Amino acid sequence: MSEDQAKKDKAAIVLFSGELDKALAAFNIATTAAAMGMDVTIFFTFWGLNVIRKESGGTPPAGWMERMLGLLNRGGANRLPLSKFHMLGLGTWMMKKLMRQRRMPALPEMIQLAKQLGVRFVACTTSLGVIGLSEDSLIPEVDAVAGAATFVGEAREAKMSLFI
Amino acid sequence: MSEDQAKKDKAAIVLFSGELDKALAAFNIATTAAAMGMDVTIFFTFWGLNVIRKESGGTPPAGWMERMLGLLNRGGANRLPLSKFHMLGLGTWMMKKLMRQRRMPALPEMIQLAKQLGVRFVACTTSLGVIGLSEDSLIPEVDAVAGAATFVGEAREAKMSLFI
Amino acid sequence: MSEDQAKKDKAAIVLFSGELDKALAAFNIATTAAAMGMDVTIFFTFWGLNVIRKESGGTPPAGWMERMLGLLNRGGANRLPLSKFHMLGLGTWMMKKLMRQRRMPALPEMIQLAKQLGVRFVACTTSLGVIGLSEDSLIPEVDAVAGAATFVGEAREAKMSLFI
Structure with missing residues (x-):
């Protein structure tokens, strides 16, 4: 980290939820904070x-339980459901369409914007194990794979820490 | 803002959830913090x-998708479901009744209490667009409609920031 | 509190959710922060x-609504569902099994670890009333029963406050 970055106000965001609306909220706050000069890290x-999962690819999990969880728990920024009114995809499709009509960026665009603004993406090691995902199933935009100590270290110095 | 307010410890709360239990938690923390002398803002x-939606009234949305979302997503502090055990309204009705029996304030009363204690209500511009709501569908207690930069600006200076 | 503790960096965590995955996240952060020398309080x-409920025992609630809520809302660290893919218990059972295979501590073990590391457990008075629980239905590891003012007092001085 440069000396300049070390002096910036930090923001540490845990993104625990895999729902489109919460992810949009997290990225809206993260990109805004980065644009306002903060040093932002999102812990997934x-x-x-x-x-931050690829839509396909990555080493397939070894055990049958991991494979079964993998079938249920499909990832990828384009495939996240809403936390409410998903309605087998209809509600989520409508909200995405409304956002396009209003020329709002979609989630994959916000992910790119976040990277351009220097937001760091950290994937939680422990969670990868619990859900049965391999590191190579994550998109290349991920900067690091690390444990809770990395989050606590950042959050402790941060001006803003959020759990979303 | 007066010089006095500028020196007060700040609290910045995002209320993302539209469920009764989470709203009660948010207002319980907000009113307590305000009563303890903090300068509190809730970002809805x-x-x-x-x-913070009126139960009826407000400009009806223009498009069919907005109207459909509006039918599904009914607002108003009296009509929020619980996040668990809503049970078509039965669980929510029981919890409200338990709260009355124990002489706890209901959500609409906590909203009024929050205003009396000087808690600021800010509605998120972007979300209004995504959900397809007009500003005049919000209750008059709302102080401002603003974007994520307003939240980040407050949270960055705040002693406590929470995402609920 | 000793003079030494008073100087430690504080962390204040609200655990609002009763789901296994969120509880694991909360305890992972809490135990990590405590191991890193922070003074951690979890507000349940x-x-x-x-x-933090016993699996059985405690004064049975007086009213029929409290008893009905009690039947629906079963507690105990071993019985929490996942927030997603609970699937009548199958998904939750699979995730617990995956965690055991990977030699990760289960939630009851993390609760004990948290206590050994000095994490304080505070149960919210108001919520006990709303849900209709008596104090003696809580596990003995709970340090105190207190209101929102206790949380705000801690969070205001804390380096990290999270709502989970």
Whole structure:
């Protein structure tokens, strides 16, 4: 980290949820904070890992339980459901369409914007194990795979820490 | 803002959820913090906007998708479901009744108490667009409609920031 | 509190959710922060009270509504469902099995670890009333029963406050 970055105000965000609406909220706050000059890290944990998963590829899991969880728990920023009114996809499709009509960026665009603004993406090691995902199933935008100590270390110095 | 307020410890709360239990938790923390001398702002975003929606009235939305979402997503502090055990309204009715028996304030009363204690209500501009709500569908207690930069600006200076 | 503790960096965590995955996230962060020398308090509120409930025992509630809620809302760290893919218990059973295979501590073990590391457990008075639970239905590891003012007092001085 440069000396300049070390002096910036920090923001540490845990994204635990794998739902489209919560991911949008997290990225809206993260990109805004980065644009306002903050040094932002998002820690993707549990279902939040779905946001930074490739739609396909990655080493298939070894055990039958991991494979079964993998079939249920499909990831990829384009495939996240809403936390309410998903309605087998209809509600989620409508909300995405409304956002396009209003020329709002979709989640994959916000992920790219976040990277351009220097937001760091950290995937939680422990959660990868619990959900049965391999590291190579994550998108290349992920900067690091680390444990809770990395989050606590950042959050402790941060001006803003949020659990979403 | 007066010089006095500028020196007060700040608290910045995002209320993302539109569920009764989470709204009660948010208002319990907000009113307590305000009573303890903090300068508190609640940012209502996504389903949290339902907490500060009028039960009826407001400009009806223009498109069919907005109207359909509006039918599904009914707002108003009296009509919020529980996040668990809503049970078509039975569980929610029981919990409200238990609260009355124990002489606890209901959510609409806590909203009024929060205003009396000087808690600021800010509605998220972006979310209004995504959900397809007009500003005049919000209750008059709302102080401002603003974007994520307003939240980040407050949270960055705050002693306590929470995402609920 | 000793003079030494008073100087430690504080962390204040609200555990609102009664789901296994969120409880694991909360305890992972809490134990990590405590191991890193922070002074950590977890405030158990609403469904989060289920994490610190005995599996049986405690004064049975007086009213029929409290008894009905008690039947629906079963507590105990071993009985919490996942927030997603609970699937009548199958998904939750699979995730617990995956965690055992990977030699990760289960929630009851993390609760004990947290206590050994000096994490304070505070149960929310108001929530006990709303859900209709008596104090003696909580596990003995609970240090105190207190209101929102206790949380706000801690969070205001804390380096990290999270709502989970």
